[in-house]
Amino acid sequence: MARxxxxxxxxVLTVFVVLGVxxxxxxxxxxxxxxxxxxxxxxATASDFLTVADKQGLLSSFMSDPDxxxxxxxxxxxxxxxxxxVYDAAGVLARSSVRSECAKFAPVTGASRxxxxxxxxxxxxxxxxxxx
Amino acid sequence: MSTGLLCLxxxxxxxxxxxxxxxxxxxxxxxxxxAAYWFESSTLSRIDSxxxxxxxxxxxxxxxxxxxxxxxxxxLASSPNVLSLARxxxxxxxxxxxAKDSLAIRSPYELKVSLLDPDKxxxxxxxxxxxxxxxxxxxxxxxxxxxxxxxxxxxxxxx
Numbered sequence: 001m002a003r004x005x006x007x008x009x010x011x012v013l014t015v016f017v018v019l020g021v022x023x024x025x026x027x028x029x030x031x032x033x034x035x036x037x038x039x040x041x042x043x044a045t046a047s048d049f050l051t052v053a054d055k056q057g058l059l060s061s062f063m064s065d066p067d068x069x070x071x072x073x074x075x076x077x078x079x080x081x082x083x084x085x086v087y088d089a090a091g092v093l094a095r096s097s098v099r100s101e102c103a104k105f106a107p108v109t110g111a112s113r114x115x116x117x118x119x120x121x122x123x124x125x126x127x128x129x130x131x132x
Numbered sequence: 133m134s135t136g137l138l139c140l141x142x143x144x145x146x147x148x149x150x151x152x153x154x155x156x157x158x159x160x161x162x163x164x165x166x167a168a169y170w171f172e173s174s175t176l177s178r179i180d181s182x183x184x185x186x187x188x189x190x191x192x193x194x195x196x197x198x199x200x201x202x203x204x205x206x207x208l209a210s211s212p213n214v215l216s217l218a219r220x221x222x223x224x225x226x227x228x229x230x231a232k233d234s235l236a237i238r239s240p241y242e243l244k245v246s247l248l249d250p251d252k253x254x255x256x257x258x259x260x261x262x263x264x265x266x267x268x269x270x271x272x273x274x275x276x277x278x279x280x281x282x283x284x285x286x287x288x289x290x291x
Contacts, residue, residue, distance in 0.1 A: 025175075026175075040193065051213045052275065075250065077272055
């Protein structure tokens with residue numbers, strides 16, 4: 001009876017509580033280490049992509065030449081994927097392009113949108129980015 | 133006779149202190165203490181490492197924004213993502229410590245900025261080479277430089 005203090009119900013419950021606290025703190029600590037930086041970088045890269053494409057006239061070129069964006073795709077980080085969709089003023093998809101070897105979509109994404117004028121019409125370019 | 137009885141009594145009472153229960157309890161206590169210490173140490177180490185990487189990441193991101201977006205200070209851009217030849221030339225020949233301060237990169241972190249051509253070969257390099265870096269973080273920003281596509285690579289590291 002005197003030995004029971006080691007394996008008493010109180011002690012067993014305490015061990016479970018302590019283990020629970022350790023596991024919970026470990027779980028939340030791991031979650032806190034996950035950051036949104038990947039998403040922020042993709043967002044910045046998507047914005048850079050559209051800004052540079054517009055300033056270099058590549059968005060207008062893309063409307064007549066589907067390969068016009070290839071030089072820009074090559075500038076992206078190796079593990080970054082991008083898909084560019086161009087919509088007309090009615091919201092109908094007019095053109096689309098995806099970086100090669102990027103068929104599979106991943107959950108961490110960044111996106112950017114920009115309007116531009118081509119043949120006196122307004123178009124909306126939208127680029128969505130993710131990591132391979 | 134009386135001394136012998138005292139010795140006998142003393143040896144009887146020793147069993148109450150050095151019982152199996154007590155030794156087991158002390159052993160368990162020490163085990164839990166060591167386990168808690170190990171857990172705390174490893175957790176603190178992970179937090180330190182994460183904070184350091186977060187700080188490096190933030191500095192690289194902020195520095196790259198400061199360089200590619202127009203504005204005062206160390207900006208290289210005449211308009212968003214379009215680099216000015218004069219500003220690039222001035223920055224790449226500037227004093228390293230001053231440039232680092234203006235980009236809010238604090239010790240022990242160091243900085244390397246590279247301007248790359250479309251094939252990602254360096255056109256200009258500024259800063260310290262992270263040859264013996266323990267940790268480094270690199271961010272590439274697409275820019276227009278001298279009317280052609282380029283990449284501005286910002287690398288923050290510490291050794």
